[in-house]
Amino acid sequence: MKLVISIVQREDADTLLKSLTDAGHKATLVSTTGGFLREGNATLFVGAENDRVEEILDLVRENCHKRTRYLSPIVPVTEPSEFYIPEPVEIEVGGATVFVVDVPRHERF
Amino acid sequence: MKLVISIVQREDADTLLKSLTDAGHKATLVSTTGGFLREGNATLFVGAENDRVEEILDLVRENCHKRTRYLSPIVPVTEPSEFYIPEPVEIEVGGATVFVVDVPRHERF
Amino acid sequence: MKLVISIVQREDADTLLKSLTDAGHKATLVSTTGGFLREGNATLFVGAENDRVEEILDLVRENCHKRTRYLSPIVPVTEPSEFYIPEPVEIEVGGATVFVVDVPRHERF
Numbered sequence: 001m002k003l004v005i006s007i008v009q010r011e012d013a014d015t016l017l018k019s020l021t022d023a024g025h026k027a028t029l030v031s032t033t034g035g036f037l038r039e040g041n042a043t044l045f046v047g048a049e050n051d052r053v054e055e056i057l058d059l060v061r062e063n064c065h066k067r068t069r070y071l072s073p074i075v076p077v078t079e080p081s082e083f084y085i086p087e088p089v090e091i092e093v094g095g096a097t098v099f100v101v102d103v104p105r106h107e108r109f
Numbered sequence: 110m111k112l113v114i115s116i117v118q119r120e121d122a123d124t125l126l127k128s129l130t131d132a133g134h135k136a137t138l139v140s141t142t143g144g145f146l147r148e149g150n151a152t153l154f155v156g157a158e159n160d161r162v163e164e165i166l167d168l169v170r171e172n173c174h175k176r177t178r179y180l181s182p183i184v185p186v187t188e189p190s191e192f193y194i195p196e197p198v199e200i201e202v203g204g205a206t207v208f209v210v211d212v213p214r215h216e217r218f
Numbered sequence: 219m220k221l222v223i224s225i226v227q228r229e230d231a232d233t234l235l236k237s238l239t240d241a242g243h244k245a246t247l248v249s250t251t252g253g254f255l256r257e258g259n260a261t262l263f264v265g266a267e268n269d270r271v272e273e274i275l276d277l278v279r280e281n282c283h284k285r286t287r288y289l290s291p292i293v294p295v296t297e298p299s300e301f302y303i304p305e306p307v308e309i310e311v312g313g314a315t316v317f318v319v320d321v322p323r324h325e326r327f
């Protein structure tokens with residue numbers, strides 16, 4: 001058995017969950033926060049037999065999309081007369097970051 | 110060392126936590142959401158020496174109970190004159206789903 | 219690849235996140251609850267190449283501090299005339315509890 005841990009953008013979490021459960025997979029959702037942007041994102045835990053991991057990864061790839069975020073850097077105001085609007089910084093946030101972990105033992109009660 | 114990850118129903122989380130800590134185990138609770146029913150449930154992380162895993166699994170089995178949920182399916186209304194009340198769908202939610210993962214390295218600071 | 223799971227006190231989570239991202243690491247934050255004190259704490263997931271784990275553990279050690287919590291035990295009131303103030307119980311909460319888990323497969327979409 002494997003535990004597939006996928007960190008995805010909040011915008012994709014619902015459609016991903018629906019496509020996973022429609023395909024008969026079971027999943028658990030955790031609300032998480034990105035360490036860098038400090039924006040809310042989502043982490044899905046999907047426990048699956050080894051031979052179903054590829055299918056799960058395909059569903060993650062199909063349902064999760066890269067997006068560009070624009071951050072306006074905080075500008076230290078020096079001379080108020082200097083009218084300076086900095087270029088926003090572009091940050092590309094990937095569709096999904098996935099960790100597949102071994103589960104040597106699985107129980108259901 | 111092992112990390113015991115137990116997904117349980119919210120109704121059982123408190124009594125399970127109490128019985129784990131009363132037995133001297135340490136645990137961390139995460140509020141989670143079921144992927145299918147979209148109901149709040151709970152996930153417990155318990156790091157434990159290998160020889161204490163059986164005891165933890167026994168406590169999970171004793172404190173977590175199956176429950177039946179009744180879902181009323183959303184009925185597409187065709188003819189308003191058709192008065193149709195569908196049978197609720199019965200879903201059995203298990204007491205606990207447990208993943209035991211190897212922890213080759215553990216540190217406390 | 220490894221997944222470094224660190225359970226830390228809420229007071230240290232922000233400075234730890236900042237020092238991790240300043241050093242180029244990526245991290246995801248989960249709000250969690252301690253099983254014993256039932257206080258809010260924080261769990262960080264950091265996926266990292268094997269040769270960067272030591273550096274991450276150093277940052278956790280440097281940014282997370284032990285603290286003492288004082289709990290006043292709940293005293294069953296017997297005779298109202300007995301004026302009894304119990305000694306508060308001292309609990310030392312560690313700076314961090316860290317589990318390092320193997321990640322045999324990692325994908326980014």
Ligand SMILES: Nc1ncnc2c1ncn2[C@@H]1O[C@@H]2COP(=O)(O)O[C@H]3[C@@H](O)[C@H](n4cnc5c(N)ncnc54)O[C@@H]3COP(=O)(O)O[C@H]2[C@H]1O
Nearest residue numbers: 034035036037092093094097239242243244245246264265
């Ligand atoms: N230290 C740093 N220096 C410079 N730029 C940085 C950075 N950390 C992150 N970024 C950039 O900011 C985006 C959002 O990161 P955030 O930490 O908010 O949100 C992250 C984080 O929550 C999670 N994540 C990604 N890789 C991770 C890893 N190795 N371990 C744990 N969480 C990870 O996935 C989200 C999206 O990550 P993604 O890589 O697609 O996109 C990242 C990346 O492009």
Ligand SMILES: Nc1ncnc2c1ncn2[C@@H]1O[C@@H]2COP(=O)(O)O[C@H]3[C@@H](O)[C@H](n4cnc5c(N)ncnc54)O[C@@H]3COP(=O)(O)O[C@H]2[C@H]1O
Nearest residue numbers: 021024025026027028046047143144145146201202203206
């Ligand atoms: N392999 C796994 N990986 C990750 N998380 C897992 C998991 N197996 C179980 N869980 C977690 O445990 C909860 C209870 O699952 P259980 O199988 O007992 O009870 C399930 C099952 O009877 C049914 N169910 C779940 N997914 C289904 C699906 N794709 N198709 C049909 N029925 C499903 O609905 C009940 C509630 O499911 P829900 O998703 O709301 O909540 C799930 C989910 O949060």
Ligand SMILES: Nc1ncnc2c1ncn2[C@@H]1O[C@@H]2COP(=O)(O)O[C@H]3[C@@H](O)[C@H](n4cnc5c(N)ncnc54)O[C@@H]3COP(=O)(O)O[C@H]2[C@H]1O
Nearest residue numbers: 130133134135136137155156252253254255310311312315
């Ligand atoms: N093996 C493990 N698996 C999963 N999570 C773990 C863990 N070891 C530690 N943690 C997490 O780290 C927090 C701090 O633990 P620490 O051992 O430093 O500090 C602990 C410890 O000094 C004491 N404590 C915890 N459990 C106890 C128990 N069963 N009996 C007596 N004292 C306990 O209370 C402090 C706060 O505990 P709390 O549970 O509120 O919060 C815990 C818990 O969320």
